Amino acid sequence: MAEPLIRAEGAAHSWDGTRWQFRDLDFAVAAGQVTAVLGANGCGKSTLLRVATGLRAPTRGRITVAGTAALVPQDFARAFPYRVIDMVLMGRARHIGLLRMPGRRDREAAMEALAVIGLAGKAAERFDALSGGQRQMVLIARAIAAEPAALFLDEPASALDLGNQDRVLRLVRVLADRGLAVVMTTHQPNHALAVADTALLMLPEGAVFGPCHEALTETRIEMLYGLPVRILDVKAADRGFRSVVPLYRG
Numbered sequence: 001m002a003e004p005l006i007r008a009e010g011a012a013h014s015w016d017g018t019r020w021q022f023r024d025l026d027f028a029v030a031a032g033q034v035t036a037v038l039g040a041n042g043c044g045k046s047t048l049l050r051v052a053t054g055l056r057a058p059t060r061g062r063i064t065v066a067g068t069a070a071l072v073p074q075d076f077a078r079a080f081p082y083r084v085i086d087m088v089l090m091g092r093a094r095h096i097g098l099l100r101m102p103g104r105r106d107r108e109a110a111m112e113a114l115a116v117i118g119l120a121g122k123a124a125e126r127f128d129a130l131s132g133g134q135r136q137m138v139l140i141a142r143a144i145a146a147e148p149a150a151l152f153l154d155e156p157a158s159a160l161d162l163g164n165q166d167r168v169l170r171l172v173r174v175l176a177d178r179g180l181a182v183v184m185t186t187h188q189p190n191h192a193l194a195v196a197d198t199a200l201l202m203l204p205e206g207a208v209f210g211p212c213h214e215a216l217t218e219t220r221i222e223m224l225y226g227l228p229v230r231i232l233d234v235k236a237a238d239r240g241f242r243s244v245v246p247l248y249r250g
């Protein structure tokens with residue numbers, strides 16, 4: 001593997017000193033790679049992203065990022081009465097500097113980021129007039145505009161319809177192919193299988209990290225969510241798809 005941009009070494013975090021969200025965590029993500037983080041509600045995925053992006057200190061060990069990290073948080077798609085372009089320009093803060101106005105390069109970078117997500121035509125519109133899915137995409141554009149080395153996405157497709165889920169997943173792949181190291185949390189094993197090179201499974205008895213198609217087994221997915229699943233290989237449109245089918249009991 002190429003030299004990792006993101007590296008976790010013995011990382012551990014506890015909010016209250018009694019319960020660990022993660023412990024003895026080791027993983028690495030190189031430029032051009034996507035890692036999917038999966039685990040039950042409340043297991044510590046968002047906490048992991050906060051530690052990886054420096055918003056929280058690890059309780060033990062460390063997570064290092066070689067370069068700048070950008071985070072697209074899970075619950076930030078709230079409506080602000082700003083124009084879309086101004087939301088994206090916020091991603092340029094590190095480049096603009098304190099109390100300075102955005103320059104031409106900042107505006108170009110913001111417009112390029114909007115073009116990547118296919119919303120350049122919405123630049124002058126109000127952020128709070130967009131749909132939830134469009135707002136999610138704009139927040140991804142804001143992170144792209146920061147020109148980070150590593151991008152952390154917290155459930156980027158959770159509020160999206162199937163078509164927009166696919167758009168976000170393809171965007172994640174495009175960004176990795178441009179050389180970013182990408183970490184995304186997801187509750188959808190199929191999203192991990194569609195786009196991730198590696199998977200980090202936050203199992204109750206400890207994390208498992210490895211190549212996505214090897215890490216995601218029926219047994220481990222059942223251990224993650226307490227629900228049996230079957231993994232099927234489907235051939236369609238001249239290619240193969242691996243798909244996780246939950247055996248819902250409802």
Ligand SMILES: Nc1ncnc2c1ncn2[C@@H]1O[C@H](COP(=O)(O)OP(=O)(O)OP(=O)(O)O)[C@@H](O)[C@H]1O
Pocket residue numbers: 015021039040041042043044045046047048
């Ligand atoms: N600011 C905080 N202070 C104290 N405890 C917190 C804080 N944020 C999260 N926690 C706790 O840490 C644990 C992990 O939360 P976290 O949000 O990281 O889980 P998650 O895996 O992202 O969950 P979900 O899949 O539901 O989004 C939970 O028990 C939560 O209550």
